[in-house]
Amino acid sequence: MFDPTVFDNLKTVIEGAVYDLDLEGVIAVIERHDFIDLAHLSRMYEIAFQLRGQLGVDVSCKVELTMDLEQMAGELLQTLAAPGCKLTIMFTMPxxxxxxxxxxxxEVLQKIWGSNRSISQTLRRDYKSGQGSHEIKVQFGRLIDETHIDDLQEMLPYMLKSLHELKLLAK
Structure with a gap:
């Protein structure tokens, strides 16, 4: 019998919560990836969405869950007491x-997520067209595990509020 890893359990919770909001008509899932990197022996799950009714506005949220070799091996070999995953929330806007x-x-994201979160911004611009994107990452500075499952579900309103506020700034 297959015993799911921390990564599998957290991925299932994130995916279920996001798709529930999609079914309720609050958001629209626009992209999903589930990668196994054989070169680095790591896993990554991404799911991206936009607020429903704002499709085409180009403000989106992506939830990224990753687990590296050290954490996976420690869990499977039972050498780590508390294996975990890295969670990153990314927002993209024009x-x-x-x-x-x-x-x-x-300022807006620190009010929503708290000042103890690491918020980084990356600006990208095409040289010829001048068009570009603004990527914002919210990172938590620690690994998460099954004890944070309720926290994952409680983060969704923060993501929705962030999308709404970033849409207002993008106008």
Missing amino acids: LIREETVCPLVE
Whole structure:
């Protein structure tokens, strides 16, 4: 019998919670990936979504769950007491007024997620067209495991509020 890993259990919870919101008509799932990296022996799951009714606005949220070789081996060989996964929440929006919008994004997301979260912003621009994207990452600075399952479900309203606020800034 297959005993699911921490990664499998957390992935199932995230996927179920996101698809429940999709079925309720609150969001639309726009992308999903489930990778096994054989070169580095790691796993990564991503699911991206936008607020329903705002499709085409180009503000999206991606939840990324990763587990590296050290954590997987420690869990499977039972050498780690508390194996875990890394969770990153990413938001993508069009690149606009970067001089003024970047401090606003930081301020808005710190109000939503708390000042103890690591928030980083990456700006990308095509040289010829001038078009670009603004990627914002919210990281938690620690590994998560099955004891955080309730926290994962409680994060969804924060993601939805972040999407709404970033949409307002993108106008």
